[in-house]
Amino acid sequence: MKRRLVIATMLVALVHFAWADDESADKDRVSRVRQDMELIEAFVDGGLVLAKEADPLRRAHTCNAMAGLVARDIKKAGDGKDARRIAVLSEFMKSVLVRGVAQNLQQAADEATKETARAREIAKLAGAVSAEVAPLEKTLKKALDALPDSTGKDAMLPALEGISRARAEVESIVSGKGKSSDKGFKGKGKGKMKW
Amino acid sequence: MNCETCQQLLFTNAESGPPALAAAHLASCRSCRMVWSRLERIEANIPRLPCPAATRKNELISFFLTPPQVAATPREPVRRLVFLKRIGMAAAAAAILIAVGLWLGNWAARVFSPGDNPKEAIAKKSVPAPPAEAAAKSLAGRILDCDLDLARTSDPVERVEVLARLAQVIRDESQVLADSSAGKELQTLARLHGRVMKEGLVPRARELPMKQRRATLEPIADSLLASAERLEEAAPRAKGSGSRPLEELALATTVTARELKGLIEEATP
Numbered sequence: 001m002k003r004r005l006v007i008a009t010m011l012v013a014l015v016h017f018a019w020a021d022d023e024s025a026d027k028d029r030v031s032r033v034r035q036d037m038e039l040i041e042a043f044v045d046g047g048l049v050l051a052k053e054a055d056p057l058r059r060a061h062t063c064n065a066m067a068g069l070v071a072r073d074i075k076k077a078g079d080g081k082d083a084r085r086i087a088v089l090s091e092f093m094k095s096v097l098v099r100g101v102a103q104n105l106q107q108a109a110d111e112a113t114k115e116t117a118r119a120r121e122i123a124k125l126a127g128a129v130s131a132e133v134a135p136l137e138k139t140l141k142k143a144l145d146a147l148p149d150s151t152g153k154d155a156m157l158p159a160l161e162g163i164s165r166a167r168a169e170v171e172s173i174v175s176g177k178g179k180s181s182d183k184g185f186k187g188k189g190k191g192k193m194k195w
Numbered sequence: 196m197n198c199e200t201c202q203q204l205l206f207t208n209a210e211s212g213p214p215a216l217a218a219a220h221l222a223s224c225r226s227c228r229m230v231w232s233r234l235e236r237i238e239a240n241i242p243r244l245p246c247p248a249a250t251r252k253n254e255l256i257s258f259f260l261t262p263p264q265v266a267a268t269p270r271e272p273v274r275r276l277v278f279l280k281r282i283g284m285a286a287a288a289a290a291i292l293i294a295v296g297l298w299l300g301n302w303a304a305r306v307f308s309p310g311d312n313p314k315e316a317i318a319k320k321s322v323p324a325p326p327a328e329a330a331a332k333s334l335a336g337r338i339l340d341c342d343l344d345l346a347r348t349s350d351p352v353e354r355v356e357v358l359a360r361l362a363q364v365i366r367d368e369s370q371v372l373a374d375s376s377a378g379k380e381l382q383t384l385a386r387l388h389g390r391v392m393k394e395g396l397v398p399r400a401r402e403l404p405m406k407q408r409r410a411t412l413e414p415i416a417d418s419l420l421a422s423a424e425r426l427e428e429a430a431p432r433a434k435g436s437g438s439r440p441l442e443e444l445a446l447a448t449t450v451t452a453r454e455l456k457g458l459i460e461e462a463t464p
């Protein structure tokens with residue numbers, strides 16, 4: 001009887017062990033979705049707006065609003081010293097800035113006549129984006145310096161560089177040098193990014 | 196009493212003689228009297244029939260009189276017990292092997308993916324995926340990818356296709372979450388999916404030029420119907436409160452597919 005009990009226990013333990021990994025992966029997935037739910041809802045809203053918006057300037061505004069929400073979450077993750085989440089959110093930020101804001105601002109700038117109300121609105125938005133991104137970059141650099149291990153730094157660095165590049169692209173639109181760097185963000189925007 | 200009843204009584208009482216009930220009928224019926232006389236003759240001749248000598252009676256008596264003996268060899272029930280134990284042990288061993296095999300299989304599939312050398316693979320297992328990859332795989336990342344495709348295009352066909360992909364992303368994630376008891380998240384996803392369909396896909400599909408409708412919408416509608424079928428199948432198996440959101444997703448998907456088919460019909464001369 002005892003032997004049967006031991007065998008049965010071993011069987012249960014082994015089967016549980018075999019599936020334990022899958023269960024923890026499921027739990028990870030659920031917790032990620034739970035953590036991202038506000039962003040997910042905002043992204044769906046943003047997508048629905050973008051799907052009916054033909055004006056690149058309005059599209060840039062929508063993408064900038066989405067970038068604002070990502071920035072808010074980056075700050076939250078920074079407060080919680082969650083390096084991994086900061087890195088993932090920084091990837092989101094980089095993509096929104098490059099493929100969303102900068103690309104549409106550039107298109108709007110290309111189509112706008114100088115010294116018109118529209119050209120001023122483009123410059124205003126570009127300036128606002130640059131002003132919002134600069135402090136975020138500082139926060140990210142601080143978080144990066146505070147990381148104890150090189151693995152976390154390696155993970156965050158490309159995203160931080162991407163954000164800096166996106167800010168530079170936006171600033172070049174304000175200063176009227178956008179055309180010279182077209183190759184930079186137009187190329188990125190047309191093709192799909194890694195993620 | 197008629198002849199049939201009388202003869203039945205005679206047959207059942209052949210050894211003991213005609214019953215009193217049948218006596219009156221026998222007195223008045225010649226044919227029944229003949230039956231009875233034949234039965235009497237048969238009964239009388241039975242003891243004369245040749246019969247082999249009976250030995251079972253003696254054997255049975257001696258079986259009860261002989262004292263019980265201890266069996267020299269294991270008897271049948273004992274042998275059966277040993278056999279069942281062996282089968283049980285073999286089944287247990289097989290189950291252990293299967294469990295170990297499954298675990299090893301899962302582990303090996305994750306760790307030793309093609310092209311990896313084992314050391315790198317083990318290192319990879321302990322280090323989480325790079326942020327770019329993690330972002331790309333996450334639901335938020337995949338939705339954002341669709342958004343940014345929508346942000347760069349004004350082409351109505353491409354918009355419809357991206358919105359269909361966005362809805363598909365939400366359905367796929369919902370189906371995965373249905374196995375994880377994430378009822379609340381599933382409900383939110385079902386609601387968001389409904390919005391993508393109602394406020395995104397259908398209105399944008401309606402804006403498509405008539406000549407582009409069939410080519411654009413037919414594959415999307417077909418894919419939606421297939422997706423709805425999969426969701427309907429998955430709904431009863433969902434954990435916890437996950438089945439209802441899956442049903443809602445399936446319904447919204449079917450309704451949208453029908454609306455798209457309607458739009459195709461409108462464009463068909």
